[in-house]
Amino acid sequence: MSERRDAAPDEDPARHVPAEPEQTSNGDEPETTAAIGTEDVLDAEPVPTVATEPPLGGKRARRSPWNRPRDRVFAAAIVVAVAVTGVVIGVNSDNAATVAQVAATVPPALPLAPAEVPGSLTELWRAPSSATPVPIGEANSVVTADKGEVLGRDPLTGAVRWRYARDLELCTVALAGIKVDAVYRKETGCSEVTQLDTGTGRRTAQRNGDAELGTRLVVDGSHVTTTGKKLLNTWRDDLVKSMEYGEVPAVVQPNKQPRSGCTYGTVAAASGKIGVIERCPGDPADRFTVYRATNDEADEPKVDYSTVLAGKNAKVVAMSGDLALIVLPEQKLLVIYGADGVQKSAYPLDLPAADIAQDPVGGIMATAWTAQGVYWFTGSKTMAFSRDDLTPRWTLNNAVGPGVTFGDQLVVPIQGGLAVLDEMTGTTIRTVGVDRRGYSGPVRLASVGPVLLEQRGTTLAALK
Structure with a gap:
């Protein structure tokens, strides 16, 4: 699906309980002190009566062409048709199938974690959360996500504080800084993205994108990258697209991508750079490429280096600064690459073959x-x-x-x-x-x- 807009503000008239205030143009939602369900009536001076002149300087006004009964019937029919059309569009739109219930206040502070792990631990609560590959705990809240619903919970009791739900299936949900990015499936891809405040559930940004089914989110500081076999998308922390790598759906100018026909394995990120294992036609083995999360043009990656590795089925485990840790299963080696794409060191790897035989689900190592x-x-x-x-x-x-x-x-x-x-x-x-x-x-x-x-x-x- 092609890109339709970047970091669109919250425009949908979703059902809010309590009602959300109108968002500003940058996606932030201003605070309001007005109590829900009350009316603020201000005292005002009486409006003085303004003397008016006869129309057209005292001349008799021309008779309206809509004064005849049949004209008024025709005008009423137009109004009814427009109203019905609006209702049909509203009922069948995505907005009508969205429920947003925000927390009335920010969650209270939690006690500190113990200095030492307790000698015993008891289960406080449990909940379904199939869309979170990793637990989300932030801003004195826990976030669970299942089916089409994202819930903010009290960490101690599991009680629901806020709720965001759509009639779409969730692809994945991840913590990005202090916000939660929820990616929904629509048609053939994971194209609908909503960003939520972890503490209150208020929407802070939305966008449409081109993430593939099965995508996961690679978070690095101020950027988030979606994984995929043919396309990687990178967004800023406000969900504005900053980079596309691979088969771009709507090509404006050709030949901006470094290679074509490649499929992608594991992905990692660090320090504003993304590293990806590529399997490209004509290469004797897997390729490891590092490119920048931003450039002047979002469809023209700035590649730091791209190097053909010593074997196939390689995996990038992690990146730190300018360094990358790569697994080479065929050679049974862990290899560290530097900023210039040159191998710095290698270490023997003693693992069962089954541990590294396949790429992990979603293209991110655990x-x-x-x-x-x-x-x-x-x-x-x-x-x-x-x-x-x-x-x-x-x-x-x-x-x-x-x-x-x-x-x-x-x-x-x-x-x-x-x-x-x-x-x-x-x-x-x-x-x-x-x-x-x-x-x-x-x-x-x-x-x-x-x-x-x-x-x-x-x-x-x-x-x-």
Whole structure:
């Protein structure tokens, strides 16, 4: 689907409970102090009667041509036809199928996370959230997303504070800074995007785009990139498109893209740059390309470098600054590339072949970041890397997801619970049991205040 507009303001007359104030032109919504359901009547001076002159300087006015009965009937028919047309359009429009219920106030502050992970954790609540690959906890709120509905919840109770729903299926939802980007499916792609304030659910931006089915969002600072096999789209944090890479739907000028006929594997981003594994006709192996998130023209990528790798089925695990960490399954190597596209170092990789045989769903490797490290869940192990230079640190066997910090400690999900680890050495400090009610698949973690969040497949669980 071709691009129709960038970061369109909120124009739809969606049903708001409570009602949303009108947005400004940049998508922000001004605060209002008027109470819902009340009327503010101002006292005013009486309007003086203004003397009027007879029309046409005292001459008798010309008789209106619409004074005859048949003319008035005809005019009334036009009004009715226009009104009916408006109702039909409204009932069948996307706007009529949107429900937006915003929070009346910002959520209250939460207690701080404990300095040390508690010795036991109890499930507070759980909810369906099939559209969030990773738990979303931000602004003293938790966001769940399922089917066509995005909900802001109280982290401690799970109570719904705000709701945004459409009669479309969600493709994916991700946290981008302090906002939530919700991508909806329409027709053959994931083309409808709404940005919501995490704390209140107020819409801050909307756009139409060209993301493919199965897309995921790669978030890097002030940019978000949609993954895909043929096309990558990058938006600014206000959802204005800043770059297209690949098969652009509506080509204005040809030959602006660096190559044609390629398909894309995994995608990563850092420091305003996007890295992608390409599989292109004529190349003997996979290609790794790094390009800028912005340029003067959004359909003309500025490529920093593009290099053919040593093997096929490669994957970009993570990027940090000018560095990129690449997996070469055929060579059983982890390779670090520098800003010039030249290999800086390589490390042996000891993983089951099944862990890296296929590209991950959505084209994003299962990684998590802390202030000190990068953690990659391979499918059977969690590997730790330095955040600064991406060099390997340690590996934890029998993990079920990457690690995050909770309070001041690193926690990694394992079968039956959590492992609390020394972040630099990987030494296990202790383990904490968690009852996942029979679920044994991958687990993604996040936290908000004293609450630890677990994404277990299509379900989100809150622990404390």
